[in-house]
Amino acid sequence: MNAPTAPGATETALRRNAPWPSPKPVPALAGRYLNIEDLRLGAKRRMPRGVFEFIDRGSEDEATLRDNRAGFQRIKLRNKVLVDVSTRSQEIELFGKPMSMPLAIAPTGAAGLAWYEGELELARAAARSGVPFTLATPSLTAIERIATVEEGRKWFQLYMWRDRELSHALVRRARDAGFETLILTGDTPVPPIREYNRRNGFNSPFTFNPTIVADVATSPGWMWRVLRPYLLNGGMPKQAHYPNDAKGAQVRMVGGAETLRGDNLSWDDIARLRDIWKGPILVKGVHQPDDVERGIREGVDGVVISNHGGRNLDTAVTSLDVLPEIVAAAGDKLVVIADSGVRRGGDILKLLALGAKAVLSGRPTLYGTAVAGEDGAAHALALLKRELDTAMAYTGCREVADISPRVLWREAR
Secondary structure (H helix, E strand, C coil): CCCCCCCCCCHHHHHHHCCCCCCCCCHHHHCCCCCHHHHHHHHHHHCCHHHHHHHHCCCCCCHHHHHHHHHHHHCEECCCCCCCCCCCECCEEECCEEECCCEEECCCCCHHHHCCCHHHHHHHHHHHHCCCEEECCCCCCCHHHHCCCCCCCEEEEECCCCCHHHHHHHHHHHHHCCCCEEEEECCCCCCCCCHHHHHHCCCCCCCCCHHHHHHHHCCHHHHHHHHHHHHHCCCCCCCCCCCHHHCCCCHHHCCHHHHHCCCCCCCHHHHHHHHHCCCCEEEECCCCHHHHHHHHHHCCCEEEECCHHHCCCCCCCCHHHHHHHHHHHHCCCCEEEECCCCCCHHHHHHHHHCCCCEEEECHHHHHHHHHHHHHHHHHHHHHHHHHHHHHHHHCCCCEHHHCCHHHEECCCC
16 A cells, blocks of 8 residues: 655645646636636536536535535634744645645546536646646546646546446556546445436436427537537547447446446455556545545555535535544545535635545536636636635645644534
8 A cells, every 4th residue: 555645745845846837817717707606607607507507516405515515614714813924835745746735626527518628628727737637437538638638647536337347447548548546436336316417308428309409509609619529529429438338328228227337336346456556546435434444454545535516415424524533533544535515715724624635626627617628727726726825824824734623613513
């Protein structure tokens, strides 16, 4: 198992090894999009309703989606006064390599519907901003295309299929293409219930039906910017990594449905993945301390505390609420990363203060991608970085290693 490297290396040492400039707001976007919510509304204006809601909404009653934001708003920050914070750095080292800020772009399967080859745009924005990009199994852009992006750190997210050999072949492709970290998603044993997708006529893979045709007709800019390039370069957008019999119309209607089922995933699969993948392996979707303890025994390098952004199990616990006990169970034996609901730099500060080494963020950069491709995603990252920098200054933190529970205030329950 690769020993995790915790944040706290000095600013000078990190800057000496960093190949990227510090993320800065994109001038063409900075005056119009002042925060992630502005980018969200911009994305909503530019996308068909069905596509936007697939990205933006949650599952069932969407209680978890609301709780994620309420949880961040419930925790307060404490000022720290008379501290010289004239020099601040967000740079950290994770798995032995530097990052410009304690954030990686989360795996998202809809980036290719936000922009033509949106995964490629996200990967370029991540490389430009000095953070890792995570490619999702159901992405519309292939592993090998993402590998052409120079400089950037590339992680790969795996949904394990019932046909293990197909999944293992995909892992080998990512390994051979130079991806460095593998994230096994463990919190999606069955498809989630998202009624709005049915009402909107939205299918994955993306297919036409009368409802979708009427919806897409209201977004001519999206048709021209996203759908037209796909139709001119191979036809309707399809998941690039799925077996051929599951790339067509709805997966439930084709022979690939049984192949793609992943409800028999177990800890035994970790050992086989370790045989194939020599880099860091993380398990995503962890809420229970005993899963952390099992992960340590099985040799994983980290866990991601996640409720899938409110998109899977409704009324699931928020990452903020379980983070302290997960961190306690992990100790210094593996890296703890957290996600779900991050919209402000202050949210990142709160997760770090509760013990996360870094965060994953998905929707903010998707919104940015929908607005302006690579530039939009880079702008989203720059907004989060600026807000985190401001929050660090107010709480007396010169670098990430200074962030601790002392910056937080939580109302007694």
